[in-house]
Amino acid sequence: MEISICPQSRLLIPLFTSLLGLIIAASSECENWEPLNIQRAGGYGLIWRFDPIKEDWDVEVVGDGIYIPATDDDMKSEDLIDHKSSLHFVMDNSQTAIYSSNDDTFDQEFTPIYCELEELLKFEDPSTQGERSDAIVDTTVDLGKLNPKFEEVTRSESTPVDGHIDQSGVRKQAVPLLEPAESEPSTSTVCASWKPDFSMLKGEICLDNLSVRELHATFKATFGRETSVKDKQWLKRRISMGLSNSCDVSSTTFIIENKKVKKKDNVEDCNSEDKNHNKDSFTGHEGRNVSGDNNTSVGDSQTIQMEGHYSGGNKTVQSATPKHHIAFEDDNQGNKRVRKPTRRYIEEVSESDSREYSGRLVSSVKSSGNGPRTRVRPVHNIQPIRKPLATRQDSLGGSGVEIPYVSRIRRGRPRENFMTLMKFQPCEMGMTERLVKKAHDGHDPQSDDEIENQEHKATTATGWLQHPLIKESGENEQYSEQSADLNNNSDDGNMNSYADVDSDDNILTVPTAKGGMRRKHHRPWTLSEVAKLVEGVSRYGAGRWSEIKRIAFATCSHRTSVDLKDKWRNLLRASFAQLPAEKGVQNSKKHSSIPIPAPILLRVRELAETQSQVNPDLKAVKFGSNINDIRSGFL
DNA sequence: CTTAGGG
DNA sequence: CCCTAAG
Helix, strand or coil: CEEEECHHHHHHHHHHHHHCCCCCCCCCCCCCCCCCCCCCCCCCEEEEEEECCCCEEEEEEECCCEECCCCHHHHHHCCCCCCCCCCCEECCCCCEEEEECCCCCHHHHCCCCCCCCCCCCCCCCHHHHHHHHHHHHHCEEEHHHHHHHHCCCCCCCCCCCECECCHHHCCCCCCCCCCCCCCCCCCCHHHHHCCCCHHHCCCHHHHHHCCHHHHHHHHHHHHCCCCCCCCHHHHHHHHHHHHHCHHHHHHCCEEEECCEEEECCCCHHHHHHHHHHHHHHHHHHCCCCCCCCCCCCCCHHHHHHHHHHHCCCCHHHHHCCCCCCCECCCCCCCCCECCCCCHHHHHHHHHHHHHHHHCCCCCCECCECCECCCCECCCCCCCCCHHHHHCCCCEHHHCCCECCCCCCCCCCCCCHHHHHHHHCCCCCCCCCHHHHHHHHHCCCHHHHHHHHHHHHHHHHHHCCCCCCCCCCHHHCCCCCHHHHHHHHHHCCCCHHHHHCCCCCCCCCEEECCCCCEEECCCCCCCHHHHHHHHHHHHHHCCCCHHHHHHHHCCCCCCCCHHHHHHHHHHHHHHHHHHHHHCCCCCCCCCCCCCCCCHHHHHHHHHHHHHCCCCCCCCCCHHHHCCHHHHHHCCC
16 A cells, blocks of 8 residues: 655645554545645655555655645645645555545544555656546545445455445555554553554654664654653654644654655755645635534645644534544444544643653643633642743754744644634634635735725724624734734744744743733734624623634634633723713723724624613613514624 | 633 | 632
8 A cells, every 4th residue: 555645745644644544534525535746746755655564654755755844834824735635545456546525424434444555646657647637536435335345355356446436446454553552651641542643654754763862863853852761662652743743743844864754954945835835725715615513614634634733622613524533443442533642742741751850740731622722720730840941942953943842832822724724714603705705815915904994984884893894814914913823823933933922831921012011821802803702792692702702713712701701891891981982983092902993892882782781870772672683683 | 611700 | 811709
């Protein structure tokens, strides 16, 4: 079996690795496993080959063998990967299968399918490539059906595939991947459940071949710090995990050379390629509905990745692919799903390491099923010893290549790929296709501005947000909290920018442009957020914070329901405070926070009144209307 | 866990 | 924004 995977699918690699042996992922619309275009990938790639003899995986490097890391740029402005860059399989008979499954039983039914594969796209041979690509289009495999049946298929069998690959095209082997949990130093349970990791494929980016020393180097490259652990097995595992942490990988640069992972000093060329590659990505999602619930569709592998990394994340997001989790073969054992190590896990791993010199257990990040948002809570015996660790601006072995601190820096906030994805899956409320489309169409900042303007106009005209075009503020400089996110995230490999906006690390205050000090965790509310909040309240009523949070703030991993509540409280205060003065606009305040447009405040007040949130004396007007009526007006 | 309210 | 109490 051979699987090609293009570097641009690097985010897939982790996925891939976690899947190897089961090799599948799905999303609600992850219908297609289309051929990888190595050509476009720039000629780099990895080929994993299953050696039937050794019953093991080998990895081969195609092209320069440069493992192109994801640049944050890519993620910021473009798709993570082309949605066509997915896993693909080539059957014995040179047919390629597209995996297509939206079967509900997917996660349960799916069993690893080992395909006898041959090299898919020899990119030295374009003709072959095209040919196969064509063939691929029509070949689909329904995993649901495929699974059970393939159990019987023997290895030697090879049946032609015509148009529709049927069972015979694919075969499944016993999955040798499942091994009893090995004992290793400082394991976490998460790890245990994450079975199919690199260590299973001896390909393992060939960490196997590395000496302890090299492993240490790799470790450092991966995690940005050293380790004293000598246990090769452990090291490999850690590294694997680190690498598997997609975005983390992305920020680290490796060269795979002679089947060894090495640090790569020069990154530029790769990046540029990535950009080209991802250029058109957005259109891939165009027109997809954004209804936010079960139908939410994110493209293909992206969803997978998203899930991979935010498996515990935002519910709304998760619901996008609720039934398409990746299941591991061993269903008998409790149907455990395969999960990538959580950020927390990684963190813990790192920190357990830190213990070596700190002598203290540090971790206390609240990671939960509730989303990327994490908080440092004074729950256990935490020592603020994170401080010295936090700023690590290590560079790779003095090479000058900066390695983002994989485990700790990126806490509390979703990665930008996440954000990017979410961007095209905006809150459904009042959200308009138009807006979405617009976003898809070209991301013209100008037009976004226009939208914003329109919004304002509408607002002022009616004193009401008729169509709260909650802009996904990424593009607008003015209120771009998200853009800040993106930019900031995009600098993952660029430690400098870490200092401010983001990184909810230990530091409590952060210098602002104006010289003031701002709390680190403080995220000024953007207008769009406020609008969302208002809209949310209008729909669900004040008090249904979690609802609002889930629906309207699906994209905002920060902003807990409590935050919403607080903000609403403030809005209320503001709206009524401003009332008597009847100021045209909200000028007087020289608060650092953005001024809230009068119309919004108006609406806040309005809502407050209709929802009996007002002081009894203030709500004279109230009686006429039923709350439900009012609400229904917005539904 | 969610909501509400105080700090 | 944080924390906590209460359901």
